[in-house]
Amino acid sequence: xxxxxxxxxxxxxxxxxxxxxxxxxxxxxxxxAEEELYLSISNGNLPEIAEINxxxxxxxxxxxxxxxxxxVITTRTSxxxxxxxxxxxxxxxxxxxxxxxxxxxxxxxxxNEYEGTLYITNKRIVFLASEKGIEIPFSKLLGAQMYxxxxxxxxxxxxxxxxxxxxKEFSAIMSGIGEKYNI
Numbered sequence: 737x738x739x740x741x742x743x744x745x746x747x748x749x750x751x752x753x754x755x756x757x758x759x760x761x762x763x764x765x766x767x768x769a770e771e772e773l774y775l776s777i778s779n780g781n782l783p784e785i786a787e788i789n790x791x792x793x794x795x796x797x798x799x800x801x802x803x804x805x806x807x808v809i810t811t812r813t814s815x816x817x818x819x820x821x822x823x824x825x826x827x828x829x830x831x832x833x834x835x836x837x838x839x840x841x842x843x844x845x846x847x848n849e850y851e852g853t854l855y856i857t858n859k860r861i862v863f864l865a866s867e868k869g870i871e872i873p874f875s876k877l878l879g880a881q882m883y884x885x886x887x888x889x890x891x892x893x894x895x896x897x898x899x900x901x902x903x904k905e906f907s908a909i910m911s912g913i914g915e916k917y918n919i
Contacts, residue, residue, distance in 0.1 A: 774908040780916035782909065790855045790862055800856035800909045805849040806863055806870075807886070807897040812844045854898060856909055858917050861889065863898070870896060874919045882907055 777783070782799040792798060821835030852865025861872040872891050881888040886899040887906060900906050913919055 770904075774904055777905075777908040778911040778915065780912050782912045782916060788855060789853070790857075790864060792857060793859065796857045796859050798855055798857045799913060800854070800906070802854055802900070802902075802906075803851070804854040804863070804886075804901075805851055805899040806865065806868055807899060808848050808850065808868055809897070810846050810848075812846070814842050814844070816840045816842055849899070854900070856906075856913065858913060863896070872896070874913075880910065 785798045785801050788798050788801050790798060790801075817837060817839045819835060819837035821833055823831045823833035823835070825831050850865050850868045852863050852869060855862040855864060860874060861877070863870045872889060876891050878890045878892070880890065882903055884903065886897060887903065889896045889898070
């Protein structure tokens, strides 16, 4: 009886180990396939997306369309003035005293997020949204800073921040466009 119970426990343990190994192998295979896809995209084998809500120009092809959030950071500065001192009235309309005042700047930073779709074509990057939509031609793009959860695009004296779920895919698409179209 005890032997039967021990065998049953061993069987359950082996089944659990086999299941965990199967899950680990599936995850490794998925990651490997994903990395191979990103490498292929980075080398210029770009996907083309036909069904989009963006009006493309002649010779323009969309290679990326994903929902993202645009982060707009605004800073407002107000000033607080404080004064102190003593005045003594000597005569009507004449006062003597010492007064001290200083002004202190107070900066308030506010961050807003706007939902929309980010499109990357062979000619431009477009954020299509009901508010704060933008279009960045590649000819005006100066650089990009990748973060773990998004990207900051630099255009002239401005920067645009986007929260992106899959930054590896975005980076691969940008590299692939640069490789394929010599941008």
